[in-house]
Amino acid sequence: MSTEYNNTPNLKRSVQWSWLFKMAWRDSRRNRSRLFLFVSSIILGIAALVAIYSFGYNLREDINSQAATLVGADLVISGNKPADKNLQPMLDSLGTEHSQERNFASMVLFNKSGDTRLVQIRALQGNFPYYGNIETTPVSASKSFRTGQYAIVDAALMQQYKARLNDSIKIGNLTFLIAGTLNQAPGQTGLSAGIAPVVYIPMQYLEKTGLVDKGSRINYNFYYKFDKSTDVDKLAEKLDAQLDKSSLHYETIETRKQNTGRAFSDLNRFLSLVGFIALLLGCIGVASATQIYVREKVASIAVLRCLGVKASEAFLIFLIQIAGIGLIGSVIGAALGTLVQQLLPMVLKDFLPFSVTSSVSWLALGQGVVLGIIISVLFAMLPLISIRNISPLNTLRSAFENVSLGRDPLRWLVYLLILGFMLGFSYLQLNDWKASIAFSVAILVAFLILTLMALVLMWLIKLLMKASWSYLVRQGFANLYRPNNQTVILMVSIGLSTAFICLLIFMQSMLIKQVTLSASGNQPNMILFDIQTAQEKGVLDITKKYKMPVIQQVPIVTIKLDQINNKTAATLPKDSTADNLRKAFGYEYRVTYRDYLTSSEKIAEGKWIGKAEEGAAIPVSVDERMARRLDIKLKDKLVFNVQGTPMNTYVASLRKVNWNKVQTNFQVVFPTGVLEEAPQFHVLLTHVPSGEASSKYQQAIVKQYPNVSIVDLGLVLTILDQILDKIGYVIRFMSGFSIATGIIVLIASVRISKYQRIKESVLLRTLGGSRKQILVITALEYLFLGSLSALTGILIAVGGAWLLAKYNFEIPFQVNYIPALILFGLTAALTIIIGLLNSRGVLNRPPLEVLRSDT
């Protein structure tokens, strides 16, 4: 005791970082399992993001290594009309080798079964692909079909119509023998094969099918192989202006890399956003857990302050602890994410045109760990800064125990940082400020609604609780508003998870319903297109013979837009401000002419003129959205090009068009008396009452008019259902992380609150409370919390679905409440089960034992 110290006060002690780390470590020793609970909430969010990031990086690598096989050639030149005669020599001279392909939609008739189906015909000439293969069974079929009147047919189609090798199919006027089953065409995904199954035929037979007529919608592809010394991209850039003039465009391996990369980075961004929601939920868990943790640490912090620890040092001790535990959680999450990543290629297989490797991405792992630390520190910061305000007087008086953020101005900085982080992170995923703000605001609004609901709930219970209620009910409800309650955190985490999954269910069912409704009753459910003028009457006769109604019969003319108020493609500024107009001038419009408005159209501005006067300017009606996009106003002068003939028109009216209705809708409608003699084809809309009638009707049309293509909405509906199911599966897989995080936050919150409740429960048991009574109190509390959170979540989902339906998808708002009810029941039940399971410790052991071990 004889140590002497200097009398002069030295008040300039610097922060001893090593001691702070030592204290953080020491203090964590007795709390590790609880600290792990805090951080367990972020593990799944980090895992989801690391999995997606790793998948993204691997995908990028794979796109780079496999792009050549996706394109199949060094250069592809495409257009939707035959090449100009003066361009043809140039097209023929390119490359060391070249191939051609024409592709278009057409009906195929399976001769054996008599079934018909709309497919994508690819008529091929040459040795394409130069990289990769057309994958067929038998393998030799990819080459041998080119030697005669053979076809290779999509595998799913073969299976669906029970077709076998050497069966015959009819395409147009010609019959082909099936030489093989097409397993994968270059660049084709499982999804695109489902929408438009492919049938390859040799191009030398195309003419004889009779399917190539004026007005038929055919895509022309020219595939080139170059020797390695040629800089194909440079060459393509040089050709671009010339190709552009002929409405042709090009693709190289490099441009495909960029385009595929862009498309998949969009998918990756969307998935990351879904993962981010899981992470946000976890953050809420971290924030709430830290708040309770800090509250419990008040006495220790006060003692440290008494012993001379500065406010900032006390704050740093716990900051280091949270960052450390955040690091551990992030590392576990990142490791788990690497495992989950192995599953992603399986989940996304239908969307991928190639196989994706699953190697460990250290960059993704690093990003996940850094993100985890940032997010755990950021969200723990709000309760952590309150440590600075803990007075050493707490050692003497318990009255100071209530630590609140009060008027600490730093809390605004923390709020700002959290908002900034959310916005910044969403921007990194979405690359669009507007969408990022909308996303952040939506999350914030949902969060605020749930917080508000929790506060109103607590206030209402306090207000309405009556002494006459049974003790158990009063006790159960009182747990919702008493100090250290978990009401807000549980409401937010359960509510947000429920809202998210419910919104997904609502949107999926609404989109399906929209299509189902479109095809029900007397609405058209079958569309016949590519009917040539000469075939019009014959098709009508067959329709009448099969007693089908002709709901709509529309002529369609393909035209181009040459001028808007004397502005042409050539006079446009070169910068991106004119991108919309440039596209408009390069685009082929399919327009119609008639003297009436359909049920899906309304005049928004101007006057509808159905008949053109001879010699005068032609009045046309333009879709409102197109007008907005191209800045077209009433009376503006538009010059259209109809197969080489210029047509001077002016905008007589702007129409509001309901594009969601299943019928033919047009951006531009001409009056009668102008286009009647132009090359055109016709579309007929009818309603078939059953699958059987549909099949017979289709066979009759295809037999007589093989060039006519038929879209069966019943089939479209099935395909749409499958696509939505596949997309839904991916989203469900990702949202599974949010749900699991919600459950973990729930478990963590309940377990943390267990420490708060233990003393009360033990006291109750000591005073003679039975096991059953404590069970009822706990069950009531969690029943109320679970059901109210789920209900609020579902209401938020209803609101979100309404907004999305009205403003994004522009479809009627009709939700199916049965899945929502099931979700409600499940959420409430799960909350009670978790609540009760976590209270087992208190229920099954003697009170003293519980107090000794848990406090």
Added chain:
Amino acid sequence: METILDITNLSKTYKSAGKTLSVLDDINFNIETGSANAIVGPSGSGKTTLLGLCAGLDRATLGSVVLNGVNLNNLSEDKRAQVRNQFVGFIFQNFQLLPTLTALENVMVPLELRGEKNIRARALDLLDKVGLASRGHHYPTQLSGGEQQRVSIARAFSNAPKILFADEPTGNLDAETGEKVQKLLFDLNKDAGTTLILVTHDLELAGKTQRILRIKGGKLVADEKTAIAQ
């Protein structure tokens, strides 16, 4: 004699439900270096508030507290924390050991904060002096109340404080243990020459000091020398 603590016109008021509550009113006294003193008074008289102000745990509404020549009223909370670390030791009624630290670590904390050397050996030496050398690796929950208070005393002396504040140091202990702790406290205090200020209800304990300050209704009502001093 030299003065270590100088209290002048000290007042403390709190605002509660819109009313001003006076807890201490115009207190004046000073404490001689190396003396043992007791502050006594009924519950709610303001003695704990006075202890808090003297030790720099709180700031006075009026008046001044000069501790070892440093006017605490002019210092921020962080600076006061450093004054506490350099000159002040504390013993609390409910021991206030850090529950996540072992007994040894609890004793080491004030020394570590000062950046001292040879800390472990010194902390072990202190534990040995309070008879707990063998319990250094036990956590507070593994120690009895008396043992916890002995660890607390070892911690209070670890930074060789100029002044030691003890708030009801035996209040939570049974008579026999309380007696042992009292003896230990006075013995160590005598050895180290530390100034001692006790806050207690226990007049017998107060009688073992040299001076008793009586507080009632926030005012200093008596300042008596005990038989020991005479």
